[in-house]
Amino acid sequence: MRGPFSTPITPLSGSLFHADPHTCVTVLAWCCLRGDFRMFRSDRITAIEADGMTFRPRRVALLREYVGRLAERRAEQAT
DSSP: BBBTTTOOOEEEEEEOOOOOOOOOOEEEEEEETEEEEEEEGGGGGGOOOOOOOHHHHHHHHHHHHHHHHHHHHHHHHHH
16 A cells, blocks of 8 residues: 555554545554554555455454553543
């Protein structure tokens, strides 16, 4: 996958979501380049290549980590 500046990105996609009917589908993924969670807008993805890699055994753990981080941020904002 390539980013807005044609940077090759290798994400481990965790989830697809569509929050608003007037916006595009967003890919929640672990970005191997940055070593962190990122959100990629589907309308900005210019190319996708299937490489046969799978991260199925790690997918649930990555999603749990992301949800945990969201909960921590919300708790910090509430105080």
